[in-house]
Amino acid sequence: MQGLMMDLPMLLSRLIDYAADHHGETEVVSRQINGSVERSNWRAVRSRSKQLAKSLLAAGFNSSTHFSSLTWNTINHLEVFYGVLGIGSPLHTLNPRLTVQDLCYMIELMEDKVCFYDSDTQPLAEEIDRHTDFITQWIYLDEGEDLPASTLRNYMSLSMLKDGVDDQFEWPVFDERDAATVCFTSGTTGRPKGVAYSHRSLTLCAMNMTMVDMYGSARNGELVCAMPVAPIFHANGWMMPFSAPMNGHKLVLPGRDFSPAAIVELISQEGVTIAGAVPTVWNDIIATADNSNISLPSLSTALVAGTAIPEKLYDLLEGRGMGVRTTWGMTEVPGATRASLPPTAGDADKANIRNIALNRQGRVGFQADLRIIDGNGNRLPHDGVASGILQVRGPIVAARYVGELESQSVDWLDTGDIAVIYPDSTIQIVDRAKDVIKSGGEWISSPQLEAAAVSHPSVNLAAAVATPHPRWQERPFLLCTLNTGNTVTADELRLHMAKSLAKWWLPEDIKFIDEMPLTATGKINKVRLRELYVQVDAIQQQA
The missing domain is CATH 2.30.38.10 (Luciferase; Domain 3)
Structure with a gap:
């Protein structure tokens, strides 16, 4: 016997309809590319998205058209999300921090035909246009200004596209397994790989990301103000563009300006209660808040993912009254673990909770x-x-x-x-798997090496990579950046690390560098570190 329930597809158009109909006045705040702050709400976002969807169909595009976006975390981008996905077309979110070669590779693999861009990404769009013929229509996401001159072969503004079109539009119905957004991995281990999320998977993922114990800090919908510090092109901004409207949260979008000062300003100004970022970004946010004497009292939950959180950073966040929530996921599977404590730790003391946060990356979701x-x-x-x-x-x-x-x-x-x-x-x-250091047949954990190094008060960032060794096969090579005005010698740092690590784990080679290379998502770029330092070091040893 089969169930007798209605068979309605899980489409993201239903999600934005729900937000507009049932908490339409809840704010959506966006810092625009021009630096201004625009205030809207979920009802207006739905209206703009319907107007865009109707305009795209009127212009001859349809569900078979592959769209891409080369832009940042703005309300214009949110409008594009729901407008494009609403007509059943896939939206490929391009990462403006990648190379032109990688971007063209992704565009051609996806067979993108239309691309939305903005004033910040226009030079990059023009360069892409010179290297590939796949994009036949460029649409400029204007913010009230005139369409700027460009070398693009075929371009128009969003306002021009929507001119004379209203928002009276019925969303089409299609298969919930159709592709929705497409996000590529950052390509630090080779060519970027594209992950095509379906409407069904994104709906389920948004539900998963807001289960009562996902972050262990559940509050009534409108009391939550969420801000994705991760760019929308990175795993859909940790799913906040979907989870926020689903749950009636206020959403704050940082636009193009991801500088720590701009992020701190928005958190303070808009009363952000939950924000997600990788540890390097959180480090900068807290340092900026401290230097500016800004307390950030509204921020109750700090989501941390991407890599293990250093002890110093955990203590700084907790010291401000924030609940630190560590999770694990990938572009291929966002939010695979939940950040709540296991049942046995429900009444745990602070030391045990701290230990779980520092050494575990959540519970199976x-x-x-x-x-x-x-x-x-x-x-x-x-x-x-x-x-x-x-x-x-x-x-x-x-x-x-x-x-x-x-x-x-x-x-x-x-x-x-x-x-x-x-x-x-x-x-x-x-x-x-590719970062494990295998020395004398035994594994050395690079995250533990890095955590031990960063626990020194002079060290800002640390990265451990394997370097070839004639006897032990591999040995750890540690690269560090220091906090401004601080100094420490390799021997001093090694002695400090010996307090928490086995002696044979300690790196013989420690190098202090001026700047740590980061990936487009703020993680330490170990591929680049190996190119810059490990290969050179190996050549010098052979010489």
Whole structure:
């Protein structure tokens, strides 16, 4: 016997309709590309999105047209999200921080035909236009100004496209498994890989990201003010453009200006209660707030992902009264773990809670099954001891990448992470498979090396990579940047690290550098570090 429920597809147009109809006056605030702050609400966002959808169809585009966006976290971009997705077309969010070569590769792989851009990304759009013929229509996301002159071969403004078109429009109905947004990995380990989310997966993911214990800080919808510090092109801004309207949250978009001063200003000005960022960004936010004597009293939840949180940063955030919530996910599977404490730690003391936050990356989430395997594919126990390759499956997990054949779909996605899973369902990311340092047949964890180094008061950022060794196969090579005005010698840092690490883990080679290369999403770019330092070091040793 089958169920007798109505069979309505999970479409993102239903989500924006729900937001407009049931909490339409809740604010959406956006810093625009020109620096001004625009105030709107969910009802107006729906209206603008419907007007755009109707305009695109009137211009001859349809659900078969592949759209892309080369822009930042603005209300214009939010309008594009719901307008394009509402007509059943995929929206490929391009990362303006990548190279022209990578961007053209992604555009051609996706067969994008229309691209939205803004005043900040216009020079990049023009360069892309010179290198590929795939984009046949460029649409400028204006903010009330005239359309600027450009070398683009075919371009118009958003206002021109929508001129004379109203918002009286019925969203079409289509298969919930159709592609919605397409986000590419940042390409730090080779060519970027495209993840095509479906309407169904994004709806489920938004629900998953706002379950009562996802962040352990649930509040009534309109009391939450969320701000994605991660750009929208990175895993859909940690899903906040979808979870906020679903739950009636106020949404704050930082626009193009991701500088710590601008972020701190918006958090303080708009009463942001929850924000998500990688540790390097949080570090800058807190340092800026301290230097400006801004307390950020509204910010009750600090989401941290991307890498383990350093002890110093945890203590700084907690010291301001913020609940630090650590989770794990990927572009291929956003929000795979939830940040709430395991049942056994419900009444834990602060020291135990701190230990869990520093050493675990959340608990297994509902929509993502996690397991660890050894090199032969054998499943390993979740006993808090065994470590292995982390794999994940579920309705919010990518089965294959854009351009791959259906036969290349996987039942379990190999994440590339080495992890330990505990009996209480918490997980600990030990290392990236390619970042594990294997010395004398034993593994050395680069995150633990980095955490030990950053715990020194003079060290700002640290990265541990493997360097070849004639006897031990590999040894750790530590690269550090220092806090302004601080000094420390390699020997002093090594002595400090010895307080928490085994002696044989300590790096013989420590190099202090002026600037740490970061990826487009704010993580330390170890591929670039190896190019700059490890290869040079190996050549010098051979000489």
